[in-house]
Amino acid sequence: MPDQPATLRRDTIDADPDMATLLAARPHLRMDALDGLLFEGVPLQHIARETGTPVWVTGAGTLRARYRRLAEAMREAGLGARIHYAIKANDHLAVLRVLAAEGAGADVVSGGELMRAVEAGIAPERIVFSGVGKTAEEMRLALRLGIGQLNLESAEELSLLSGIAEAMGAEARVALRVNPDVDALTHAKISTGKAGDKFGIAYADAAALYARAAALPGIVPLGFAVHIGSQIATPAPFRAAFERIAALVARVRESGHAVRMVDCGGGLGISYRDEAEGSPRAFAGAIAATLGGLGLDLAIEPGRWLVGPSGVLLTRVIRVKQDGGAPPFVVLDSAMNDLLRPSLYEAWHGVVPLSAADAAGPAAPAHLVGPVCETGDTLARHRTLPLLTDGAAVAILDTGAYGAVMSSTYNARPLAAQVLVDGERWAVIRPRQPVEALWRDESVPDWIGPASPASPAE
Ligand SMILES: Cc1ncc(COP(=O)(O)O)c(C=O)c1O
Ligand SMILES: N[C@@H](CCCC[NH3+])C(=O)O
Numbered sequence: 067m068p069d070q071p072a073t074l075r076r077d078t079i080d081a082d083p084d085m086a087t088l089l090a091a092r093p094h095l096r097m098d099a100l101d102g103l104l105f106e107g108v109p110l111q112h113i114a115r116e117t118g119t120p121v122w123v124t125g126a127g128t129l130r131a132r133y134r135r136l137a138e139a140m141r142e143a144g145l146g147a148r149i150h151y152a153i154k155a156n157d158h159l160a161v162l163r164v165l166a167a168e169g170a171g172a173d174v175v176s177g178g179e180l181m182r183a184v185e186a187g188i189a190p191e192r193i194v195f196s197g198v199g200k201t202a203e204e205m206r207l208a209l210r211l212g213i214g215q216l217n218l219e220s221a222e223e224l225s226l227l228s229g230i231a232e233a234m235g236a237e238a239r240v241a242l243r244v245n246p247d248v249d250a251l252t253h254a255k256i257s258t259g260k261a262g263d264k265f266g267i268a269y270a271d272a273a274a275l276y277a278r279a280a281a282l283p284g285i286v287p288l289g290f291a292v293h294i295g296s297q298i299a300t301p302a303p304f305r306a307a308f309e310r311i312a313a314l315v316a317r318v319r320e321s322g323h324a325v326r327m328v329d330c331g332g333g334l335g336i337s338y339r340d341e342a343e344g345s346p347r348a349f350a351g352a353i354a355a356t357l358g359g360l361g362l363d364l365a366i367e368p369g370r371w372l373v374g375p376s377g378v379l380l381t382r383v384i385r386v387k388q389d390g391g392a393p394p395f396v397v398l399d400s401a402m403n404d405l406l407r408p409s410l411y412e413a414w415h416g417v418v419p420l421s422a423a424d425a426a427g428p429a430a431p432a433h434l435v436g437p438v439c440e441t442g443d444t445l446a447r448h449r450t451l452p453l454l455t456d457g458a459a460v461a462i463l464d465t466g467a468y469g470a471v472m473s474s475t476y477n478a479r480p481l482a483a484q485v486l487v488d489g490e491r492w493a494v495i496r497p498r499q500p501v502e503a504l505w506r507d508e509s510v511p512d513w514i515g516p517a518s519p520a521s522p523a524e
Contacts, residue, residue: 082429082450083340088416088463091337092375094128095418095463102421103461107490110380111420114459117483117494119382120400122470123461124156124495126164126488128376133168136368139346143354147364150194152332153179155369155467156377160486160495162186165372171214173332173367177204184211194329194367196243196291198223198264202230209236217243217291217329219266221275224282231284238284241329243291244272246310250295250303250333253411259294259307266292269310273318280323287323289362290314293331296370299341301348304333308356315360327363334371338464339414344371370467377466379405379482380420381445383458384437393431396454401436402443403476405462405469409442416463417446424460427453438477475504 082088089095094106101109106127113123133149140147150173151165157179162172163186171192172183183193190211195204198219205227208216218224218240231238245266250257258265267275272290279287294307308330315325330353334344353364381400388394407413417434419425430453434446445462454460473481480499485492 082416084429085418085452087340088418091343092463094125094131094376095378095461097418099422102424103418105378105461106487108487108492110378110461111424111459113485113487113492114380114382114420117485118498119380119459120398120404120482121380121498122377122465122482122484123380123492124158124161124373124377124466124484124486126160126486129161129164129373130168132372132376133165133170136346136372137169139350140366142347143350143358145350145353145358145364147330147350147353147366148192150192150329150365150367151372152367152369153183154471156373156469157182157471158484158495159186161373162188173369177201177207180204180208180211180213190214194241194291194365196293196367200227202226205230205238206234209234209238213239215239215241215288215329217241218279219243221267221271221278224275224279224285228282228284234284236284237286239286239288240279241289241291241327242267242272242276242279242287243293243329244269244311244314246292246294246307248294248303248307248310250298251300252295252297252333252335255411256297257295259292259303269314272314273321276318276323276325277321287325289325289327289329291329291331293367294333296333297335298333299335299344301345301352304330304349305352305356308352312356312360315357315362325362327365328357329365329367330357332367332369332371334368336371336374336464336467338416346371372467374464374467377469378461378463379465379469380459380461383454383456383460385456386454393433393448396432396434396451398434398436398445398460400445400462400482401438401477401479402440402445403438403474403479404436404482405445405465406472406474407465407468408445408447409440415446415465417449417451418461418463419452419454420459420461424454424458425452426455426458429453438479475499478504480504 151170152173175197191214196217247261337343402409436443483498484496
């Protein structure tokens with residue numbers, strides 16, 4: 067009889083793909099005999115030494131190359147689809163600027179993201195505002211700025227927006243986000259298009275709501291939007307969702323309403339370990355096969371696929387804590403407050419030493435954990451990794467999406483520095499947060515009084 071549930075007893079070690087295999091799949095990374103791990107043209111050990119660790123590194127050249135691959139796949143499929151980068155994945159102004167220079171618009175989910183996108187120079191008419199909880203204030207801001215489109219997720223939101231637009235004498239260009247009830251075949255926490263998920267308007271209600279939107283003051287219905295989830299590896303779920311949207315478009319048009327556009331959302335997955343990377347061609351093919359011949363303006367909202375592989379997190383070993391005969395705990399100077407994905411989704415990220423000197427021996431079982439006071443504070447658990455000793459520096463791969471943006475300062479850990487690499491150049495794009503910044507905006511009411519000089523027992 068097991069004395070604990072199986073999930074708690076897990077002690078098997080997953081074999082990591084070898085480093086050569088990991089690097090071969092990532093053309094922006096290369097191990098050089100002299101300079102160690104190069105990101106584009108920059109030795110990562112220089113960055114780790116000069117800025118300290120942990121530090122997030124993003125590659126501008128890599129971002130551009132990925133954007134171009136995606137845009138090319140859309141063109142090849144005969145789709146003039148606009149690309150609205152989902153800035154939640156990585157909203158640093160420099161990242162936004164690099165992608166905007168390539169022609170990207172933005173998909174935002176808050177007033178803050180809207181203001182960030184505008185601050186980065188993205189024209190408001192190239193911005194789409196999604197999300198289930200837009201406030202009246204955010205709607206006013208969007209209309210005041212002249213946003214391109216609001217993707218609405220409920221009848222309640224539609225009524226509110228109509229009233230606000232009418233009062234402002236504005237016209238809100240709107241798409242209805244539909245929940246197609248399709249299984250995205252991804253992690254349950256990042257599935258968004260199944261009935262019961264909080265996102266989108268129930269498929270059965272969408273046609274009637276569109277007709278209502280057409281009759282409401284201040285509302286210009288453009289079409290529909292769909293986004294079924296994130297980290298989707300195969301085209302089948304996309305295709306299933308787009309087929310349902312195509313049927314909806316036909317039905318709504320038959321009833322006499324114009325449908326001009328469909329926003330096909332994001333969700334294209336990347337290869338973290340050895341899974342297949344989501345294919346832009348297959349994604350574009352799924353759109354073309356279902357929505358391509360309908361005379362629609364098309365748009366997509368990719369996040370992870372563009373930025374995920376374009377970033378790494380550099381971190382250093384504080385100490386190796388032996389655990390009897392069990393795999394040691396390699397305690398890093400980064401933690402779940404920096405990179406939350408492994409703790410939140412048991413996500414797997416590749417780990418590569420920054421140079422030969424950072425690997426003290428052949429691969430051995432280990433758990434890579436952070437210093438945060440949580441058992442779940444793990445970055446790479448149950449792994450076989452090159453032998454890491456105190457002071458060794460490693461890169462945690464594919465952290466460009468949902469990495470720095472999901473950081474917190476839990477355990478009074480300041481936000482890590484950020485660096486942008488571009489070919490052989492690099493620059494700090496956000497310094498490490500000074501620890502004093504953590505309490506700079508806090509105040510203690512006068513009536514609380516000073517701290518006691520000694521404890522009551524003394
Ligand atoms: C509405 C919407 N669009 C786009 C995205 C971007 O998704 P991904 O990063 O998986 O491409 C998301 C996040 O899941 C989203 O909620
Ligand atoms: N944060 C998630 C993705 C959420 C996508 C946004 N709806 C991840 O890291 O995988």
